Amino acid sequence: MAAISIRNLVKRYSDGFPAVNDVSLEIADGEFVILVGPSGCGKSTLLRMIVGLEDITSGDLLIGGERMNQKAPRDRNLAMVFQNYALYPHLTVFENIAFPMRLKNVPNEEVTKRVNEAADLLQLTEHLQRKPAHLSGGQRQRVAMGRAIVRKADAFLFDEPLSNLDAKLRGQMRTEIARLQHQLGTTTVYVTHDQTEAMTLGDRIAVLRKGLLQQVGSARQLYEEPVNLFVAGFIGSPPMNFLPGRFKNGQVETPFGTVSAAGPRLSKVGDRELVILGLRPEHFEDVRLVDATKRAQGKTFTAEVDVTEWLGSQLYAYVPYDAPSEVESQLEELERELDSEQMRTQLVVALDAASRIRSGGRAELWFDPERMHVFDAASGENLTRDPDRVFELDEIERPVEAEIQAADKTEAASESKETPEKA
Amino acid sequence: MADRKVSNWWTFWGVLILVWALFPLLWMVSLSFKDPATFRSSTPTFFPKTWVWDNYKTVFTDSLFTSALRNSVFIAVIATGLAVIIAMFAAYAIARMNFPGKKLLLSMALAIAMFPQAALVGPLFNMWRNLGIYDTWIGLIIPYLTFALPLSIWTMSAFFRQIPWEMEQAAQVDGATAWQAFRKVIIPLAAPGVFTTAILTFFFCWNEFLLAISLTSTDRARTVPAALSFFTGASQFQSPITYIMAASVVVTIPVVILVLVFQRRIMAGLTAGAVKG
Helix, strand or coil, X not given: CCCEEEEEEEEECCCCCEEEEEEEXXXXXXXXXXXXCCXXXXXXXXXXXXXXXXXXXXXXXXXXXXXXXXXXXXXXXXXXXXXXXXXXXXXXXXXXXXXXXXXXXCCHHHHHHHHHHHHHHCCCHHHCCXXXXXXXXXXXXXXXXXXXXXXXXXXXXXXXXXXXXXXXXXXXXXXXXXXXXXXXXXXXXXXXXXXXXXXXXXCEEEEEECCEEEEEECHHHHHHCCCEXXXXXXXXXXXXXXXXXXXXXXXXXXXXXXXXXXXXXXXXXXXXXXXXXXXXXXXXXXXXXXXXXXXXXXXXXXXXXXXXXXXXXXXXEEEECCCCHHHHHHHHHHHHHXXXXXXXXXXXXXXXXXXXXXXXXXXXXXXXXXXXXEEECCCCEECCCCHHHHHHHHHHHCCCCCHHHHXXXXXXXXXXXXXXXXX | CHHHHHHHHHHHHHHHHHHHHHXXXXXXXXXXXXXXXXCCCCCCCCCCCCCCCHHHHHHHHCHHHHHHHHHHHHHHHHXXXXXXXXXHHXXXXXXXXXXXXXXXXXXXXXXXXXXXXXXXXXXXXHHHHHHCXXXXXXXXXXXXXXXXXXXXXHHHHHHHHHCCHHHHHHHHHCCCCHHHHHHHHHHHHHHHHHHHXXXXXXXXXXXXXXXXXXXXXXXXXXXXXXXXCCCCCCCCCCCCHHHHHHHHHHHHHHHHHHHHHHCCCCCCCCCCCCCCC
């Protein structure tokens, strides 16, 4: 087991395109870090640079304190699980798992012992003599993980390991991976484009965009205090709503009327011509379900509800609106980057399931302006982000973890603050 | 009913083609068992009236044939072995690596495969005599390699290309050197391709006649196809046809056995299950 230090790593292809651009990330020993981002953001390339399948153009890669830039994959002692599993079809499950040990000429009894242990852990014992072709997708996935486990590798690297599985199996395997990592305590880097996996699996998430590291932090940090428009839009489902706004004389003009900007968060912004306001769907509520005392703190407005979706625990309501042309292009570009194909600008609102609002009518909605995020319209930077609150959120999330990791966290959190400026 | 009709047609055509292909073979076998003295009877029959082993006995006591058989076996096996090994590396490089002149190499290989062999016989004859490898094994193995390699490289690189990149990368991450990855992962996966290539090359070398007759002059290196044309009967009045047929049957047997044995190895779908299909 070892810590992985990524220092100013760059991957530039021969056509000059930087797939990974000056990424720095410290991964502590035993930590589970997720690399996430839309397709083409460089997350897989970064992973392959760590494992050695991609050359490093510049920067340093340290594993366990040792510089690994020039080392061949076999000398890095890392284990990787590929997206399509990459099992050896001519070998049995047993030999597939034993393969790394066979290469090292591990004695036979030792091989048998370790393969059986891994098979036990992954519930593969009864399939050991079968060929991969006769296994189901989930079983193949487990064989691939078994091959990684027996290595006693310094770190596990996962490259979108669940994207080939169906939804149900994916959920099960996700829990399985989390449990396994917890049990083995091996440093893990996990690449995914699925934000559910990202939010639920790791200790920390690193969000990448066009080869640039945007933000590193716990799921809660990214969700509550995103560093910019991109992270805010990427993390969360349904995604954060973005609306145009204007700060004038201590007031914010929103499409739903003017609200006071006197609160501790909004007052930081100051007067600004055009900003993008970010509101999570769950920050809205059906006005009839809000306490009278709470109601006064927020803003009540009337909206045309286009479609509603009742999910049992929540009710999604869609409110179409026209974005002014000044922010339209910015939002469109964001949509494109996030791989989403939203046809129209609309507000997604997650209401209490008890709400009586139905499709095709007018509804009274309520929101708390103080929970609003404000982004610079040009740079997308989050103007309301409170770095101190980020620390607090961290404390809440991991109260009982070991002291060593807490120390790493502090370091990591400071890192996450630095990187956006570079971006 | 319509389906039934269609399948009957398939059977009909299948049988027709089978008969078409097997008739000369059967004729060959039948002749080889006929009595050399009397097989030209006034009332010819397809199958011999009396089955005799004389032809086979004659053939195997004739040093012309036994030495030719020995030459054939060794030349074909050596040429095949070399062709497969060289083609394996060349095809791997073509399938996996990028190097300048790759396109040129491939088109050159194809050009050589299409080059008429007859045009080379004359120059080779002179060259080989000057080099002192006329009428030797090596003198046949070299041109056989030349003509067998292009096709071998093309077939094998097609097989290598089908193997997912991830297989090798996984092996490398698992701790394999490039050579170990090639030997333990790539070659087993390309085995059907290797066998196909080996068999095709072996058949080519085994059946080749033009070079064999032109570049040999004695028992030292003459292969069976060439030797057959030197067979004579017991006297000048006796036709050697039955002997030649017996010899032909003998050299056909390994070919048939090879096909039957390796038929199972030459199956596609060995990579099934490696990756999510």
